[in-house]
Amino acid sequence: MFEPINYIISFLYIITSILIWKYLSYSFDSKKFKLLIMFMWSAALLVHIYSIYPIFIDPFIINLSLLYALIIVSLFISIILFFLSFKGNFEYMGMVVLPIIGLIFILMPETSLMNIKINNLLFSHVVISLISYSIICLCATQAFFLKLQEGRLQRNNPSTIVSSLPPLETMDILLFKFLVFGVISLSISLLSGFLFLENIFSKLMIEKTSLSLLAWIIFVYLLFGRLQYGWRGEKAANITLVGFAILFLAYFGTRTFLEVFII
Secondary structure, eight states: OHHHHHHHHHHHHHHHHHHHHHHHTTTOOOOOHHHHHHHHHHHHHHHHHHHHHGGGTTTEEOOOOOHHHHHHHOOOHHHOOOOOOHHHHOOHHHHHHHHHHHHHHSSSOOOOOOEEEEOHHHHHHHHHHHHHHHHHHHHHHHHHHHHHHHHHHHTTTTOOHHHOOHHHHHHHHHHHHHHHHHHHHHHHHHHHHHOTTTTTTTTTTTTHHHHHHHHHHHHHHHHHHHHOOOHHHHHHHHHHHHHHHHHHHIIHHHHIIIIIIII
């Protein structure tokens, strides 16, 4: 990746997040201001998409190093959140997500190549896995805002940002809608891994497999608790964040270990 592109992408994402903050903090009710936000976001997405071309070394080999894995996941997250915000009022999540994406491009060092020979089935597994993690990231972001909103309301100290969020009950429902899609995609990812990966229980992969299964169990347990016991609010948010942290270690903790100590 060329360094100027990194800074351009980072700049566009951070400016977009600042515009979202201003839009929500000052309660702008302006379609033109939201169009400006979506325009800047679109520009960031276009340059982001352009930046991933080095991943494709040839039609049958891709570079899935830690850096490029993060860049692709962040692209999926940005695209999903962009369309959600375009159709609804989900831009508040961009205040947290977009600056993190921007920082990935300027703070993440170049990592060693991890060239993977792929066939159609393996490529499908990789794409499904990255999409499932992207959805879980959005679950964690929603859990963060739900936890923040409930805490502020309990202290009777809602900020302008918190006041601009959807009602607490709606935020809770949205979290579980995200979780349903996240669990479905994670289930497909795990199933495809069992079917298409020959070394899924090898010494190098057993940690990733075990942590992914543990995260899946936590998310399924949370959905069960919602149906059976009506779990909601801060408790549901905390469990979501624990599951996300474990899945993060599964996807990127083991990958970091492989790149730094093994490869």
